[in-house]
Amino acid sequence: MRMTGLFSRTLRETPGKTESKGHEFLLRAGYIRQAAAGIYSALPLAFRSLRKIEQIIREEMNAIGGLEILMPVVNPAEIWKETGRWYSIDAELSRFKDRNDRDMVLAMTHEETVTDIMRDELQTYRQLPTMVYHFQTKWRDDPRPRAGLIRVREFTMKDSYSFDRNQEGLEKQYDAHYHAYFRIFKRCGLPVIAVASDTGMMGGKVSHEYMYLNPIGEDTIILCSSCDYSANRQVADIHKQLYPEDLLEIEEKETPGTKTIEELSAFLGIPARKTAKAVMLMGRFTDPGDEEKSYEKLITAIIRGDLDVEEAKLQKACGALALRPAHDEEITACGLVPGYASPIGARDTEIIVDDSVAGSNNLVAGANKEGYHLLNTNFGRDYAGTIADIASAREGLACPQCKEPLEAKRGVEVGNIFQLGTRYSESMGCTFQDENGKAQPVIMGSYGIGVGRLLACLAEEFHDDKGLVLPAAIAPFHVHIVNLLKTNEEAEKIYADLMEAGLEVILDDRKETAGVKFNDADLLGMPLRITLGNKAMQDGEVEFTVRSSGEGYRVSLGEVVTSAMDVLNR
């Protein structure tokens, strides 16, 4: 491509509203332009990189037996009603009516669509296992898009779906994806780690997320440096020290002005672990009689004072569609007193008790009376509830595997893999006949990679203070020719030779000063720059500059192609 033919321009100044260097350079270099909040166009440069990323993914998906298809963005609402997600997902799922007044949705993922296809196509176990994938636009009406391409509302995702006759087959395909994903990220050049994750709205049991560790990420990952433990904080386990004791008599004590655990433990002179705190949230639940309706109920979470509640775990433990902080009136209506709350005497509320509380005794809890607490409360004797792990992992707490202190890091989720099981095949009736002629639900898995988010992460990982420094595998072009000669004659010759050899080349044939051309080349970030200048040209040479290292040297005209190949292959 010649730069005189490229309409997109570079920006000398940083547009406002950029949060990260990666976003800034993608904008300044003219890779992307914003259309609306969380909605971007890919200009020619980004488009080429996105295509390359897709091709890498495509090759790796094909290598594990994937069949590429293309499913629609617009779905009939019926299939989403069948799986219940029409009802369980809030405004993030966009709905509309077609001209015949039928409910439609913009697909935010394609489990429904693919299951709908497969329930018609799959008849016998002989057709299994199988796996399909596609690259398709997803629309998720995120309430708060941010950080350029990191978190958007419209994006392209590679999503694949596996179909097996049993768990063993699923695990095989899951494992194949697990390794294929590492190959994909490695080929793109992005360092990632796989962590255990929450299954969220996808349902299912086992899942992993591929995390690019970077402070701009929105997920918190809990890691152990002493062993290999890693998990998204939403599901991270911790080793909890328990403190069982002989039960003592419960006793009411006046504790004025002790609404927080800190105030309480200071007032009583006891460690936070000797207290049990109550956290009240309103949970939204599906009406058992009518799945189109839902109702709210107060959830009281009880956790030891030295720990915090992890909402994702709590939501799973109580089976709520969603949780929100409860208002004071909602709390008092159930007999609890904010600041002095405990499950003792509470009514009309579901009580979830962390195992740290169930396994420790004689804890101080609220008396549900302003200014009073109860000493020596004990789960089982004084109140009942469902025991679950609802504790939030944080830096310094003990690793569940080796008990060493955990670390916390921020990360961007660039891919995820889910063992769905029969969550979709059962609700949609996607079955096959086994050897005995008996209908069995298909065992499914789903696997996603956000293509644009991957590019955003690469821009984040590969830049210096002057611009992008992209790896050859995903850079829009391999070679950037900066022509400083009066005419384009020699440059055109080299341009043609390099392309003849199969390289992708962008030629700066504009009538611009050297400074402008160099700065733009730095900004665009191609791996190899070839400069044509008077001095070197008189010696029959051109100048090579490796963008990543800044290394520069001269190459004679006859060796341009082979030298360029050498640089790009190393």
Added chain:
RNA sequence: CGGGAUGUGGCCCAGUGGCUAGGGCACCUGGUUUGGGACCAGGGGAUCGGAGGUUCGAAUCCUCUCAUCCCGACCA
């Protein structure tokens, strides 16, 4: 959905009641330059986010509204 901020040519910004809305970058024309964002001269481009109001007079004050960004809630 709560809290905060910002909307002025393609981009970055100045302009807090008073002449025809200004600068830098970018763009066009001519000339001079030509190895790290050149210089000179000339030029084009704006219903100051939108609507309503106050006023002799509004980019500027008031009301409403829309959009974008940040924090939180939310999020495969």
